[in-house]
Amino acid sequence: MTRLHDVIGIGVGPFNLGLACLADPIDDLDCVFLEARDELAWHPGMMLDDATLQVPFLADLVTMADPTSRWSFLNYLKETGNLYPFYIRESFYPLRREYDDYCRWAAEGVGSVRFGQPVTSVEHDGAAYVVTSATGEVFRGRRVVLGVGTTPRVPEALCDVVDAGFEARSARTSATVCHSADYLGRKAELQAGGSITVVGSGQSAAEVYHDLLSESTAHDYTLTWLTRSPRFFPMEYTKLTLEMTSPEYTAYFQGLPTGVRGDLLREQRSLYKGISGDLVDAIFDLHYRLRVTGDGPRTTLVTNTEVVGAAYVGGGVHLDLHHTETDEAFGLTTEGLVLATGYSSQVPTFLDGIRDRLRLDDTGRFLASSTYAVDHTGHEVFVQNAEEHTHGFVAPDLGMGAFRNSVIVAALTGREVYPVEKRIAVQSFGVPDHLKGAS
16 A cells, blocks of 8 residues: 655755755654655756855745754754854855755755656545656655746747747757756857847846856857846845735735736836846946956847847847837847746646646636645645745745745644744734724
């Protein structure tokens, strides 16, 4: 008889890995976490040498839920002999490579993670969820937590030159087209061409642009950065704004009408899709140094520009562009194209067998409850980072991962194993109770 687990986690990124770590000391919670890859790799295509997290080290897998956990980032530093160097460095922000190694350390040590287990189907046999892996192994569990992450997003105007696997280039052209998620793996191909264009507005676009600009003197390419934004937005990082990454703002956002939530997410892009101020300054300083040394730059940065069409032309990709403020149409042809156009969450096809058990909205997105459950019973299937449209921009925020897992653990066990904060902010979201009816 197949062992019956309390929880089957599908996908092991930072969020489900954090759940595995928080569940580790709970004796009455039997979990297994299935990961398709043979080892954990966190955004390998953007593992630039100097890149840091945009959140402090406290936003690790567990600390904001359990500061005493053996799976904390500080304990990782201690066990690897790096605690004092990190202390002397005097920066709250770990290197991205360091965080990746930390996650790998936790995944290999926690014991409940099974690598090389790509899930092909999830069904319900009347008593439990039956999860089948491509290896042929079958797992049974009372509950399921989805942490499969998001997938690279391709704007509709670019779908004609990019297929789902970013392989359309090979049969028709020598142009190199990739998403920023695969940037490092395609970097040499990009730099072999005579022109590279980066499309995007956020941190990934800025990091790719800065990396290519810093090496432009060793190559013979022109470099263009196109963004729809009216300017190169720095990420807003003031303390009262940071309070919006809080339990009460998440609850407030969830209570708003669907249309209002959608409008807010568009307005709040600079809160989580902006560029770090240090990187904005570094890009300008690099431009200035190249100008002073006479090394360039042969580069163009254009704001307010939307890609409205694309087609392969000879050895390149021609982009049809529209300047939104001047209402001008223009275009350019590029041999290399990097799409730093973000990510989107989808309902995986392996859930087709239990689709009738899931709560989905009119557009097919998960409808997550306050406890992140997405099934009709409200306590069997949970999601991680697939609830931005219901819970707000904090869904992908590493700093809120431990809080969300505290809520999920409480739902799984029926008790608050880890305290779930209700209010931490100075400000009020919505009308305060003591002011209601005072008009």
